[in-house]
Amino acid sequence: MKGFAMSTVNIYKEFTDQKVTENVKKVSVIIPNYNYSRFLNERIDSIVHQTYPVHELIILDDCSTDDSRMFIAEKIKTIKDIPIRTVFNETNSGLVFSQWQKGLKEVTGDYFWIAEADDSCDPHFLETLMKPFDDEKVVLSYCDAARIDDDNNVIRENCQDLYNMFDSRHWDKAFVTEGSEEIKKYLSVLNTILNVSGVVWKNIPGLHDIFEEAKNFKVAGDWYIYTKVLEKGSLAFSPKCLNYYRKHTDSVTSSVHCDIEYKEIVSIEEMVAQKYELDMETYRWQRIRRSYMDANVSPEVKKKKIAWVIPYPGKGSGGHRTIIQNVNALIRHGYECDIYSEDDHRTTDEQAAQKIDEFYETCAAFVYVGANPRAEYELCFVTGWQTLEMVRKIPAKQYGYFIQDYEPWFFPMGNEYLIIEDSYRRGYSPITIGRWLANKMETEFHTPAQYFDFCADTKIYHPIEEIEKEDAVCYVWQPEKPRRGSELAFRALKILKAVRPQTKIYLYGSAVDAPVPFEAEKLGIISVQECNELYNKCAAGLCMSASNPSRIPFEMMAAGLPVVELYRENNLFDLPEEGVLLAESSPESIAAALLEVLDNKEMASSMRAFGPQFMKDLPLEKGFAQFIRSVDHLVLHTEYEQPKAEQIYTRAPYKAADEFRAQALDILYTDEVSSTDAAPAVPSLPRRALRKLRRIAGRGVRMIRQRIGKQ
Incomplete structure (x- = not known):
């Protein structure tokens, strides 16, 4: 016809x-x-x-x-x-x-x-x-x-x-x-x-x-x-x-027929996924396809569902990116996931899903704004202090705690600090990113914790030999996050720029337009591919992590970039001393550590060679596999034993020499401020006060800061 x-x-x-x-x-x-x-x-x-x-x-x-x-x-x-x-x-x-x-x-x-x-x-x-x-x-x-x-x-x-x-x-x-x-x-x-x-x-x-x-x-x-x-x-x-x-x-279609069809659909989905690398858009379509059958399929036949309650998605959030990556890993493994986002009373479900896709990566989970539950779940994850109240409204057989930071440290000692600290005692099963947090849960809160290692997408982060190397430092600048220590980093970079003016400084990671007290190029929020190119052309990378290691030092190492970080307890269990130099938490020591990496060619060469080799054994897939085994342990009660979390960084903190401390203080508190925005971000003191500070420099940084506070 x-x-x-x-x-x-x-x-x-x-x-x-x-x-x-x-x-x-x-x-x-x-x-x-x-x-x-x-x-x-x-x-x-x-x-x-x-x-x-x-x-x-x-x-x-x-x-x-x-x-x-x-x-x-x-x-x-x-x-x-x-x-x-x-x-x-x-x-x-x-x-x-x-x-x-x-x-x-x-x-x-x-x-x-x-x-x-x-x-x-x-x-x-x-x-x-x-x-x-x-x-x-x-x-x-x-x-x-x-x-x-x-x-x-x-x-x-x-x-x-x-x-x-x-x-x-x-x-x-x-x-x-x-x-x-x-x-x-x-x-x-x-x-x-x-x-x-x-x-x-x-x-x-x-x-x-x-x-x-x-x-x-x-x-x-x-x-x-x-x-x-x-x-x-x-x-x-x-x-x-x-x-x-x-x-x-x-x-005639019976419920038994629907159960058989559902099982066979899942069987073919899994068969194809084992042979081909499917994109997350395809997994989303698979979920939509199965959802048409949900009303007619017996509960015991359906895929097991996991809920995630997350803070409102913000552009450039590394924490959200890690959550979404692990949500997708569970979906690829065979779970169905729903995301419940913090409600800003303006965003629709569709808009929240679009933000997640745009800001992080395509996610195959169904996304809802607010805590109106769509199902009963095998497991529901708390993912941050903002979600503690929401998660109580989501019905689940058990609750997990996806911990990326020691969040009490986000606040001064007080209500927020104590409430968040107490949440670790509430019976949620912790799965932490990194070993330090797992150790902290067990030693301080007597809560057994699973962990997955910090890993990097080695398909994105890797050395690029053809990129021309620069005498440059890149710093992940996120002033909206106090735990990133941006003021402390700016003081260190001001010292570095004064001592070594030929070194270029790149700032990236935030859309905030704020004054910078030294000459620098602000890149804003850049793509992961641009991050890898930046790491490949710089001579050193600076990252400030005060509440858990960031994933950024691991991505820097994967690209072959020597890293300077803070010497704090949170960085001692996960960061290797061969690829990262941990500095005392003072501007002068951070600056001195950066200069050590820039000037000590033998040390820098060793760090550049070590990083990619170390991260070769830590691709994202390894972290996903560890996380999935932890979830299977909770949901399916499978056996899973991990190595005990132990400290791996054994060196002493890198400290500035007394002479350099005095020089650094002279730079920090002089009236002459070099700023691309012509506005100082650190205080300036009279020269008489600076001379006085230099005389007492040998008494230690703590006393210096006390004297500054009295000026």
Whole structure:
């Protein structure tokens, strides 16, 4: 048919005597039948009257109880120009794929078409679908289908309503595509080849075994077969509705059937994910696909759900990025995750999901604003002090604490400090990033904790030999986060710039436009790829972490950049002394440590070589695997023992020499301020006070600060 102006399909009006005579390939046609005698006449006629020659017709009957066999015997007597063979089972096989396999054994053609007995088609079906096989890589060719009822009434004119789930124009026009790409993008989510009657196959080696494996499926065997066949070649599609797929009115779907289908869907999703690296958009589509079945599937069959309650997403937040990365890791592992974001009373669910995708990475979790629960969960994660009240509203069998920082230190001693500190005693099961926090939970709060190591995406962070190296220092500047010690870092960098004016300073990591008391280039928030380029061209990196190690020093090391950090208890369990220099928490000692890295070429060279080698054993995937094992331990009660968290940095803190301290103080508290914004960010004192400070420099930094406070 050329269209569906009428609501009933009548193939007989389209019959023609014209036949394709050039470039004709041998196409065998298989009709598997079981109790469809009512439709056999039209089915056989739709094949016999194809404009493309049929090499042979193989009719199978799976021990029908109607008059199918009698009809077949009479019908084939009327067909003169096509070789016909019949294969009748003495007992019912009980499985459609057994019939496909039996038909395949009978095929002598180079191509075949499984034309199910209750379906029908346009006479130009074969002519259209055989053309793409001129490309030798094509192993399957199929077309769009109209859905019809038992009386040939059109239910739907095409299958675009199913394809449109993907919000894609992919099926709007004809295409030939690599089979693996079709699997990764579409067949990993849904069986987009909706009806076998609409497919022509190349008779390639291995099909018999694939059909045999499909017998393990009761519902999704055809989907399994298509994914396995398309591993071997390309797929062709025609948007013409040349196949008429019959939907029977007596079809019944039970909850048992839904459970079986759900399990088989998950099985194929997992099979594809093991072979191909799927993007998170695909995992999101898989979740959407499964959600259509949720109401009809037994709870024990569904994937296990985990809730995450997170602070409101902010651009450039490394903590959020780590959360989203681990959410996605759980989804890839087989869990379903929902995110509940702190409510700002302005953002919708869709906007929050968009922010997460834009700010961090595409996330396959469903995202909701506020704490209105959508399900009961196996596990719900607290992820920060802001989420402590919200998490109580989310029903879960147990609660975990995803700890990235020792958050009491975000506040002065008082209500907030004490409340957050007390939250570690509330029975939430901690999983910490890094070993120091796990040690702190166990030693100070007597709470057994799991941990996962600080890792880096070594596909992004790695040495780039062709980048020209600069005499430069990069500092992750986040003045909106007090724990990043931006004022302390600025004082250190002012000293560095005064002592070594040729050294360029790059500031990155924040969109804040604030005065800088020295010459520097402000890069703002940059992409991870730009971060790697920055680390590769700099001679040293400065990161200030006062409440847990940041992931940034590990990413710097992976890129081959020597790192200066603070010598504090939180940095002693995770940062290696061969790749990081920990300085006393004073401007002069931080500046002196940076100068040591810049001037001590042997030391810098050793640190540059050590970093990538150390991080080679700490790719993101390792951290994800550790985290997943910890979650499995909580949810599935699997055994998981980790090495005890112990201090690995054994050197003393790097301290500035007394002479340098005096010089540094002279720089810090002089009236002469060098600033790209012409505004000092540190206080200046009279020269008389500076001379006095120099006289007492030997008494220690603590006394100096006391004297400054009295001025």
